[in-house]
Amino acid sequence: MRIEAFKSYATLSLIWLFSLIILRAFLSRWRTRVCLPPSPLALPILGHLHLLAPIPHQALHKLSLQYGPLISIRLGSVPCVVASSAETAKEFLKTHDNSFSDRPLSKAVSYLTYGSADFSFAPYSSYWRYMKKLCMTQLLGGRTLEQNLPLRRQEIIRLMKTLFEKSLKGEAVNIGAELQKLTNNVICRMAMSRTCSGNDLEAEEVKKIVEETAELTGKFNLADYIGFCRNLDLQGFDKRLKDLHQRFDNMMEGILKEKEERKGKDTAEETKKDLLDIMLDIAGDSNAEIKLTRENIKAFILNIFTAGTDTPALTVEWALAELINHPTILQKARDEINRIIGINRLVRESDIPNLPYLQAIVNETLRLHPPVSIVTRESTADCNINGYDIPARTRLFVNLWAIGRDPKHWSEPLEFKPERFTKNDKEVNVRGQHFHLLPFGSDRRMCPGTSLALQVMQPMLAAIIQCFDWKIDSGHGKVDMNEGQGLTLPRAQPLICRPVARVSQMPTA
Template sequence: MADFQGYITLFLIWLVSTILIRAIFTKWRTTVHLPPSPLALPIIGHLHLLAPIPHQAFHKLSHRYGPLIHLFLGSVPCVVASSPEMAKEFLKTHETSFSNRPKIAAVDFLTYGSADFSFAPYGLYWKFMKKLCMSELLSGRRLDQFYHIRCTEIKWFMQSIMEKAEAGEEIDVREELIRVTNNVISTMTMSLRCSDSENEAGEVKRLVQEVAELTGKFNLSDFIWFCKNLDLQGFGKRLKEVHERFDSMIEKIMREHEEARKKEMGGGGDAAKDVLDILLDISEDQSSEIKLTRENIKAFILDIFAAGTDTSAITTEWALAELINNPNIMEKARQEIDSVVGKNKLVEESDIANLPYLQAIVKETLRLHPTGPLIVRESSEDCTIGGYDIPAGTRLFVNVWAIGRDPNHWENPLEFQPERFVNEDGTLKSQLEVRGQHFYLLPFGSGRRGCPGTSLALQVVQTSLAAMIQCFEWKVRDGGNGTLNMEEGPGLTLPRAHPLICVPVARLHLFP
């Protein structure tokens, strides 16, 4: 009987809470003119509407409620922009109001309290790091200095695939691509290759995979206010273990760099420096406008790996899958490479400018399969957009995935058609760029917080894809005549639901 009375009491508390919350919310909506919104549930708000894949769920909601909708994800107020026009309003017209990223518990912990660049609050430190990225760390001049690294890694990548082709082995395309992108990033950043699983770079590879997994999982503490200080899902222990491993490993690498720098006493020249050397230089510069701490350096290194490895590999994997499903496009790209590069040497970065159709294939892949399907920001002040009030502290989701499939801006939006990016004379259309100037194509974001590594990402993706097209035929594992399954899987970086397993068949023998 006592148990029954307890259940009745809990039910009454829940019922009263629901009525009060609904009344308060209704009164608030009458005084603040918010965008359209579906009916919210107590406590969880609209969280139940986001399964299984948030950007797809947002897209379906936009069909019913319009290109700008208001949601409560738990206790977090959010708006979702699903059209180029709305994206422009938020990311350009009102960019200053939406220059912050929201604080996510796992990311904040792993990046030493958002001491990194990607999630740092918009302010003096972030502006300093942005300028540093564009002028030093990821500038065209710096990327040119790392050209030989990318060239060498692509050759080793092709040689590795050739060995498997000669043995008739099948490969997991994403795993192979992650290996080459990790090698590029780790060598540029710390002068260490991830292929050697016994060294620190091999540990970085494992840690980055765990970081991606932890930060990509739904965490109640980010959305339900009374769960903020509770670890109901047991993330805390795992986060602490990964953080301690990363900190121990990166401290060892930093000390090794510092000892080597003391021995060289400034020798080696600028061209011999990796990204970590440059960051250490700036941290030791007494005249620098911002003093970089060791935590800033460690968090920035984690940023580079987290943002630069998985994303490039997944984009290339999607591109190859689309080409396998569209053999006529694959053949057209191969003919372009053969005519420009020939059949006696491996395609290189310097050839890409003369391969407009290949560039169009990558752009079309980024349109349909953006590895950042949602741009996430947070408002720092009240503003009015599209006639609606957007209060300070509102989380913004710009649905890049939906915008790339908007039938108002793209003809036959669900079809893979690289020709849409090419003029009749074979040149690329200048009005269809991917660097954030055009709001119907935003794979790298836009404005102040757009991706600073766009040039590096394009170089790696375009060159690796071109080499894979040039050197191999790609046979799907089951040998069937049907098309590949193009279903998306859960995750922050838009992975395929099913790994792309292929048997490479050598087409050109360019390696001894």
């Protein structure tokens, strides 16, 4: 038996070795015809998947330090290139943006968005261009954001009252969870005139759907990368995806039917349209450029939920963690607020242009902790970048996290220094024109909710700075700044600290 086992083992080893030799010979001949960017040694079947653990953007940054700012990797059967510098990012996202206008679809995203009927992952097409125009002019345009200013103000006041009550009781607070409630409520009220942080079943269901969508779309799925696993469910995702999709669809159908039944009955209510109302009006317009389907509407709302809740909450959580670790910077920000606003009223959105140091803190937080660490695209045509051939259907990863820490563009890149945005880099902004700072991406597919995110983050952080000091219970007095895993850039450990009110009565005027 031992001899037979040894023979079997030897045969398998020889087959594996022979396959590896053939594969390397094939790749070597192919590379002589196609000049790909430099690449680490790949494993059979897995390619370079083993090199991405434990946190992909950090692992890719280390590879770029060894192989250069543009490298090629293979994730299972998926060919990819990684851009890790401002210059290479500009080549892909500006010079050759026509060739990289699509976003790759994962199995989870495709299923949850009704087969990419959404906006974020829809192929670049007449439908996508129409939705982009709608976002810029109606759904997330200046007029809509201005109309929703009161609800953003109400949610910040609600958060301040919650923190003030915790302060009076001397209780610790999970800051990320409280910030998530605020952003969930803002998005829910904007999208469908509902709050999502109450105790009723619908509010709890919305919260769970958002959390599970972020989890499942951010998890690594073998079916997306290993060819022979494409129709298998080795990790048990399919059942969870089906359940999540059904729950979301049932919830949205109930809300849509309710709105359709009420449409036209209450004229006063119709003057205050939420995003669902606007989209239903467009879907019913026979003269509309593109006919929106029910799936388009539901998938877009899912985009708004998942993209609009994490980004502001995570950024403010990281910003507060940095400020607790840098009390001098915190005090400087507070002095600016005290000088411009005082302590008798709560900071407003209209005050933000007069608070340049606060804006610098947000920019510096977005540089070090971009809410999405890697932007993904997929090439639609063969192209040549920096002398290298990039075949069609190659996946592009732009490592925003690495770009924000590049010493070529940032002095002391690992240091939290908001002053850099009030001096040498004061003209640099986060809206995609400056390729060494791309927290919301760039090109035609950059985040359409950038203005909304800033209008939530900046006054939210300003109010927190204005109203509270913060105490942490760790023995060394510092907040742990390690990163966690996920589609966005979460903290490894939640930020839990005790708010200490700076005033005896909460200013809400």
